[in-house]
Amino acid sequence: MSDLSDAAKRLLLGRPVRSDRLGHTLIPKRIALPVFASDALSSVAYAPDEILLTLSLAGASALVISPWVGLAVAFVMLVVVASYRQNVHAYPSGGGDYEVATTNLGPTAGVTVASALLVDYVLTVAVSISSGAQYAATAFPPLRGHEAAFAVGLVILLTVANLRGVKESGTLFAIPVYMFMFAIGAVAIVGAIQFLTGNLAMAESAQLQLLPGSGLNEGVSGLAGFFLILRAFASGCAALTGVEAISNGVPAFKKPKSKNAATTLALLGGISVTMILSILLLARATHVTFADDPMTQLTRNGQPVEATYIQHPVISQISTAVFHDVPWMAVIVSIVTGLILILAANTAFNGFPVLGSILARDGFLPRQLHTRGDRLAFSNGIVTLALAAIALIIAFDAEVTRLIQLYIVGVFVSFTVSQFGMIKHWGRHLRTEADPAERARMMRSRVINTIGFIMTATVLVVVLITKFTHGAWIAILAMAIVFALMQSIHRHYAQVRAELALGADAASARALPSRVHAIVLVSHLHRPTMRALSYARASRPQILEALTVGVDPEDVEALRAQWEELAIPVPLRVLDSPFREITRPVLTYVRSIRRDSPRDLVVVYIPEYVVGHWWEQLLHNQSALRLKGRLLFTPGVVVASVPWQLASTEGQTGLEDPVRGTVPRGY
Structure with missing residues (x-):
């Protein structure tokens, strides 16, 4: 039995790797981009959908402003990326936001950030995998009604792949991520050419009429409309999740680590912004009609849509319109979009174990999370993340609309606290730095982090106001529970350390x-x-x-x-x-x-x-x-x-x- 289990383990995970081979598991930028940026890149598949779904509550007229909401999200994305480029240079050890907050604001702030990030990583896996399961059910109708079970299976597959090691899993996942970037790039370029030449076809939902939701008959005018726009902006800011994972994963980069991480961040920001804006612009150009509740908001020739109507995701509708003469290309776009949504969870599978290891080292999580497995991956952290995500998927039946309301609260808590910590960091170093050139660089970095703090704090307030009653309170409660749990673990370890320490009775302790x-x-x-x-x-x-x-x-x-x-x-x-x-x-x-x-x-x-x-x-x-x-x-x-x-x-x-x-x- 033991030999059989060992053989199965070797088949799934591969042969054990010696500790002195850790340097060979480091990854270059071409692999780091799909490993750490897949979460942010995958937001192209659901962030535009969430913006349009929210705006649809105010009727068809509100959808016109979707590109402007996307532009606001893109601006915040670029500011946050620029801010985190300062983080990876200043704190390259992999602690990320937790290390920044702990060093500059104290342990309580550090644990607050850590609890927010841990919850957000679990939600990243749950949302990404659930969204991928929904795409899979669209492509393969027999999966309808079994999305939760399919999502659990996908989490297990990702877990096994990551237990084989960061470099090996990164190489495995790189191809689908680059295929997704190529597919969306092809949609954007071909769609832009068709639009400029007047050959762009309309989306399958262009013929439908969109009715506003109850209480929003006046569109986006008035106070209710203003809050609806803010809520759409908050939903679109889900595109920023995953940015912080690179700052946590700096130790996994090849040397020079900080420079490679900063370059990967810049690539992530540029690619994500271009994709999101392209999708939103093409959605308007193809007249995509997207509803929060299709059965009550969508009509065809004045009559509600038929009960069998299926509202396909925005990217599916756009790709079908752009490649109406080449339908197999639209199928490829849908397939790789589903794949990237599944692989987006891989960002969390790389960020959560590293952060958990650092927290375990500092005594805020069980020590077992600090140990590496046979393949030099933090195996216990990977398994813990998988179990938590599976529990969430089952609890919410893999419904993205319900899970998305819990999303991004944690990541913007960490963004805001981290940027404030970086302001304190530069202020502390400026008091002792005498070199004019270095002082100028530090002051420039402080300005960037200050802008980042203002933007992320603003978004956090918007998210809390617009999403609190829609489910964000659950995420906040989860953060509070994780915070209390980590503090109690830390107190326990401190108490044990005090009891075991040699004190004045050391001599008597040596007595036989x-x-x-x-x-x-x-x-x-x-x-x-x-x-x-x-x-x-x-x-x-x-x-x-x-x-x-x-x-x-x-x-x-x-x-x-x-x-x-x-x-x-x-x-x-x-x-x-x-x-x-x-x-x-x-x-x-x-x-x-x-x-x-x-x-x-x-x-x-x-x-x-x-x-x-x-x-x-x-x-x-x-x-x-x-x-x-x-x-x-x-x-x-x-x-x-x-x-x-x-x-x-x-x-x-x-x-x-x-x-x-x-x-x-x-x-």
Whole structure:
């Protein structure tokens, strides 16, 4: 069974990688772009949809301003990218926003940012995979109604791919990401040429009429319309998610790390802005009619659309119009769009484990998240992210519209706090820097970060105002829970560290016990018992005795007779147990020894069976497990397990067959 599981693990994850090969897992810019930017690039597939869906509540007239909303989103994107280019140069260690906030604003601010980012990474996976599942259901109708199960399967596939290592998964995912960029670029260029030459076809929904939602009959005029525009802007700002992942992933870049990360950020910003604006402009040019509730808002010739009407995503409608003479190109665009939505989750799979490792190193998350797996990836962090995302997908039934309302709150919390931290960073360094050229560079960077802080803080306020009642409160509550959890973990580690530290009593801690009182627990006289007695005698304690609990008088008499017959040179003590208990009499006796001689060390030897199958464990060692669990809480007591391997354990260690090349010749 062990060999089979090891073979399956090697097949899925590959051979283990030595620690000294960590440098070979670093990735160049051409791989870093699809690895870290897939989330932001994938927003092209749903950010324009969300802008149009929100504006559609005010009717067809509101859709006209969608490019202007997109332009505002693009401006914020460029400002944030410029700001984060300063971050990766100033803090290249991979801590990202968490390190910036902790260093400049204190641990509380750092944990606030970290909790926001952790929640946002989980939401990134849930939203991206759910959106990809929706695209897949559009392309393959049999998947309709099973989107959640399909999304869970996709998360599992991504998990396995990332457990193989960052470089290997990045190479695997690079091709679909570049195919998506090529496909959207082709749509934009061909669509622009057709528009300029007057040959651009209309979208499939152009013939439909869009009715405003209730209470918005006046369009985008008035206070309600203004808030609707703000809400559309907030939804479009989902395009900015993923920008912070590059600052967290700087250690994964090849040298020069900061320069390569900054270049990747610039490429990300330029490509994302171009794509989003192109899609929104083509949506207006092809008269895409997109509704938040198609059944009530869309009409055909004055009548509501038929119940079988399917509202295809914006990119699908545009690509079908642009490539109306080459339909297979539209199919390719839909396929690669679905792929990029799935692969967008890979950004979180690279950002979450690295951030989790840093938080674990600082004592805010369990230490296990700081260890690397066989392939030098942070395996525990990858699995934790996957489980959290799967839980969210199941809870929200993979519905993007419900999940998107929880989105981007966390990332703009981290954006805002990080930019404020960078302002403090430059201010602190300017107080000590004397070189005029360096001071000029720092002042320029501070101006960029100040603009970034103003923009991100404004967007955060807009998001909180417009999305709080639509589900954003759930994300805020999740951040508060994660924040409280990390603080409690940190307090626990600090308390344990204080208890274990050597203080004024260090000298007394080195003192030897007055005596060692060894006790060998005996149930029957067999080979495991004899081995435990031999080990106890070999340790040469000052006092050694065997201990059994008298549950059945006949069994006790038989044990005494066998003990005397074999002339075992260890006294046998029998504890009475009128209520047939085993654990309580042993604990009472051990504690009485400690009470009578507090400076004595009591060592309890427990013979245990080592079994090869899980079901055998259910049949053995239950009394031993209960005893060990209780004795561990008794001060001054050491529990020594004496193993006896049963025949079923043969071949279970995984070390019977030496790895080729590890055994010297001649052995």
